[in-house]
Amino acid sequence: MAILxxxxxxxxxxxxVTPDQALSLHELRGKPVVLFFYPADWSPVCGxxxxxxxxxxxxxxxxxxxxxxxxxxxxWCHAAFAKQNHLRYPLASDFEPKGSIAKKxxxxxxxxxxxxxxxxxxxxxxxxxxxxxSPVAVNPGADGILDALxxxxxxxxxxxxxxxxSTFAA
Amino acid sequence: MIKLNVPLSPHDHIQGEEDAAVTLLEYGxxxxxxxxxxxxxxxxxxxxxxxxxxxxxxxxxxxxxxxxAEPAAETAEFAGAHHRFWxxxxxxxxxxxxxxxxxxxxLADLHGLSVSALRRALxxxxxxxxIRNDFxxxxxxxxxxxxxxxxxxxxxxxxxxxxxxxxDIDAHLGSASQAA
Numbered sequence: 001m002a003i004l005x006x007x008x009x010x011x012x013x014x015x016x017v018t019p020d021q022a023l024s025l026h027e028l029r030g031k032p033v034v035l036f037f038y039p040a041d042w043s044p045v046c047g048x049x050x051x052x053x054x055x056x057x058x059x060x061x062x063x064x065x066x067x068x069x070x071x072x073x074x075x076w077c078h079a080a081f082a083k084q085n086h087l088r089y090p091l092a093s094d095f096e097p098k099g100s101i102a103k104k105x106x107x108x109x110x111x112x113x114x115x116x117x118x119x120x121x122x123x124x125x126x127x128x129x130x131x132x133x134s135p136v137a138v139n140p141g142a143d144g145i146l147d148a149l150x151x152x153x154x155x156x157x158x159x160x161x162x163x164x165x166s167t168f169a170a
Numbered sequence: 171m172i173k174l175n176v177p178l179s180p181h182d183h184i185q186g187e188e189d190a191a192v193t194l195l196e197y198g199x200x201x202x203x204x205x206x207x208x209x210x211x212x213x214x215x216x217x218x219x220x221x222x223x224x225x226x227x228x229x230x231x232x233x234x235x236x237x238x239a240e241p242a243a244e245t246a247e248f249a250g251a252h253h254r255f256w257x258x259x260x261x262x263x264x265x266x267x268x269x270x271x272x273x274x275x276x277l278a279d280l281h282g283l284s285v286s287a288l289r290r291a292l293x294x295x296x297x298x299x300x301i302r303n304d305f306x307x308x309x310x311x312x313x314x315x316x317x318x319x320x321x322x323x324x325x326x327x328x329x330x331x332x333x334x335x336x337x338d339i340d341a342h343l344g345s346a347s348q349a350a
Contacts (some may be wrong), residue, residue: 051234053312056309086235138314139314140314
């Protein structure tokens with residue numbers, strides 16, 4: 001299954017981010033979103049994807065981007081994991097029916113029963129601007145995401161300029 | 171293949187000869203237990219290659235999960251400003267299991283550095299910009315955890331076990347001798 005490509009509308013979802021709070025993707029319209037799917041909480045490696053992104057959060061914030069992680073773990077599992085690792089961004093629980101959102105993004109490993117390591121950068125209108133799927137054993141790092149956010153902000157500036165010019169022309 | 175995009179400069183901490191055939195660069199965190207294990211392996215790798223290899227270290231503190239990683243890196247940089255970087259680097263890893271703020275001051279004293287000057291440097295975060303700079307350069311070069319090694323500017327994607335590092339370094343030495 002191939003992941004959704006740039007230019008595609010990002011499928012909306014409403015998932016629990018804590019046992020009693022849900023997050024809808026459309027609530028994040030108006031700013032870029034970094035949406036990443038990952039296999040599972042509690043991977044035993046230091047500096048795993050979730051903790052690495054936590055460290056890089058100030059860089060994402062420079063682009064006003066909201067970071068959201070998604071795995072098939074339950075909201076209770078996410079809560080314990082986020083607490084242990086001091087995570088400062090939401091982890092959404094694609095738990096029931098399991099993996100249904102990952103499937104919509106083409107990021108579900110049916111054989112394993114968990115998500116791929118797939119990363120999507122969405123523009124402020126909820127359209128996929130950049131996507132990348134890493135081999136499941138390889139932490140994709142953040143260089144690709146930061147490049148994508150940089151390019152997205154350049155493109156945004158260009159289209160803002162154009163809009164401004166056409167306003168003057170009119 | 172992932173490439174380092176911040177080349178080594180005279181500002182880096184480097185051990186070994188400038189004309190060494192292979193440069194091994196580590197992005198590490200003083201509180202990361204994997205880096206603590208890799209420390210001894212790097213020493214063995216340096217012994218194995220002697221003058222053929224030089225070794226450089228850059229900071230990649232995962233400060234949210236390792237609250238002492240940044241103060242430890244600041245202490246190493248403070249020592250570096252007084253020409254004691256490698257002594258402090260080695261002491262930090264060799265005493266990693268008892269890493270604490272008092273240990274940082276104890277090690278400064280051990281290496282003949284002013285404890286009050288270190289306290290000031292930690293209070294004012296004098297060396298933090300350099301550490302953040304290492305960190306961001308690492309992120310931009312595809313460092314995805316600690317330790318991450320680069321061999322002649324190419325990311326080493328194998329484990330940090332001695333055999334894996336040697337195999338990758340040998341491959342680079344082979345291509346270096348072919349080019350010569």
